[in-house]
Amino acid sequence: DAGVIQSPRHEVTEMGQEVTLRCKPISGHDYLFWYRQTMMRGLELLIYFNNNVPIDDSGMPEDRFSAKMPNASFSTLKIQPSEPRDSAVYFCASSLVGVLYNEQFFGPGTRLTVL
Amino acid sequence: AQSVAQPEDQVNVAEGNPLTVKCTYSVSGNPYLFWYVQYPNRGLQFLLKYITGDNLVKGSYGFEAEFNKSQTSFHLKKPSALVSDSALYFCAVRDIGRDDKIIFGKGTRLHILP
Numbered sequence: 001d002a003g004v005i006q007s008p009r010h011e012v013t014e015m016g017q018e019v020t021l022r023c024k025p026i027s028g029h030d031y032l033f034w035y036r037q038t039m040m041r042g043l044e045l046l047i048y049f050n051n052n053v054p055i056d057d058s059g060m061p062e063d064r065f066s067a068k069m070p071n072a073s074f075s076t077l078k079i080q081p082s083e084p085r086d087s088a089v090y091f092c093a094s095s096l097v098g099v100l101y102n103e104q105f106f107g108p109g110t111r112l113t114v115l
Numbered sequence: 116a117q118s119v120a121q122p123e124d125q126v127n128v129a130e131g132n133p134l135t136v137k138c139t140y141s142v143s144g145n146p147y148l149f150w151y152v153q154y155p156n157r158g159l160q161f162l163l164k165y166i167t168g169d170n171l172v173k174g175s176y177g178f179e180a181e182f183n184k185s186q187t188s189f190h191l192k193k194p195s196a197l198v199s200d201s202a203l204y205f206c207a208v209r210d211i212g213r214d215d216k217i218i219f220g221k222g223t224r225l226h227i228l229p
Contacts, residue, residue: 042219042221043159045216045219048215055215093158095215104159104217
């Protein structure tokens, strides 16, 4: 298996533009997580899905952020409009049953820079 | 609320020496604890977990962690450090009442000096 795939790996955009990050989880995994990592705030869980259904979005910073999982093999995280403070590395992770039984597998991340 | 604390932002160890990365936890109920490692420009990778059983848990790359209930600690250890162990290490704990969500500490940067 190729592991968790994220695209793009790097994104540079200007303030006010829409940004869409993409994730393909490991086949057969039924949990998908979106995290954000910054130097100041460390690693933050934004939202996670179970069987394509959002379970907890309490980490989504504000209404500018939205996430979808239209099917078991694809998820998007959208920021509209983007702001410089959104600059971070965004990780997608997936797991098979739950963290007690299987670890989370992380993608390589998308480094977002908002100018 | 469940939480973990990693008291050291950075740890420096000479190659070949034993290493310890510290983690303390605060939980309601039984603690379910994890260690992850992040190499430069990579996502996090699972190292090991404690659910129940032996207090000494063995994981990947020669790492182990010791669960100490009285001290509420879960320190990561390795008998002999390698330069390639230089990375960012995260301790994590299962969220209360949930089987599917874990909470990460802020991370400790480990530098192994040649």
